[in-house]
Amino acid sequence: MYTYxxxxxxxxxxxxxxxxxxxxxxxxxxxEAGERPEPEKSILQQQxxxxxRRLWLGITWPSAILTLIFGPWMMxxxxxxxxxxxxxxxxxxxxxxxxxxxxxxxxxxxKGIFRFSSQQLRIWNEVATIFLVAIVMLATVKxxxxxxxxxxxxxxxxxxxxSAIRIYKIVRARK
Numbered sequence: 001m002y003t004y005x006x007x008x009x010x011x012x013x014x015x016x017x018x019x020x021x022x023x024x025x026x027x028x029x030x031x032e033a034g035e036r037p038e039p040e041k042s043i044l045q046q047q048x049x050x051x052x053r054r055l056w057l058g059i060t061w062p063s064a065i066l067t068l069i070f071g072p073w074m075m076x077x078x079x080x081x082x083x084x085x086x087x088x089x090x091x092x093x094x095x096x097x098x099x100x101x102x103x104x105x106x107x108x109x110x111k112g113i114f115r116f117s118s119q120q121l122r123i124w125n126e127v128a129t130i131f132l133v134a135i136v137m138l139a140t141v142k143x144x145x146x147x148x149x150x151x152x153x154x155x156x157x158x159x160x161x162x163s164a165i166r167i168y169k170i171v172r173a174r175k
Contacts, residue, residue: 002077009070012063017132019060023102024125026052028118030109049110056106064099088138095131119169126161133157 026048033044071092075081081089101124108115116124134154141150 002074005070005074005077009067009074012066012070015059016063016067017128019055019063020099020102020128021125023052023055023060024121024128026055027105027109028121028125031114031116031118031121034114052106052109064096082142084138084142088135091131091134091138095135098127098131123162123165126165129161130154130158
């Protein structure tokens with residue numbers, strides 16, 4: 001039974017992350033559509049609102065809920081909470097916080113409110129990547145991971161990611 005629950009948990013984690021990654025890309029495109037001339041602006045924004053709504057309500061939210069069901073179910077079947085799992089759960093709580101921040105952006109964009117620039121949204125999109133790396137590393141390496149090296153690796157990954165975003169911004173500005 002445990003392996004079936006674990007498989008379902010992994011499936012819904014994958015679909016949840018897919019939704020999170022694509023959702024922010026759609027936020028970026030929706031925001032950038034506002035810079036287009038009419039009637040292109042209205043047509044694009046209407047299409048992006050539809051795509052955003054379908055992805056958020058049809059894939060991302062259901063996947064987040066099912067991940068939340070199958071994760072604790074696995075823990076109950078496992079019977080104990082090792083240290084690596086407790087730390088992973090802290091990142092999972094952070095990931096749900098990130099999810100709720102996207103809900104706020106979703107609510108704003110559905111009302112035609114664009115508080116963030118496309119560049120800010122591109123940076124915000126990478127937060128999910130940081131959670132993904134931390135959670136997968138903890139779930140696979142578990143107690144064999146050196147916490148000091150793991151933290152150093154995560155910090156280096158964040159620096160590399162932010163540098164890549166900065167380089168992309170420079171390259172994009174040149175075009």
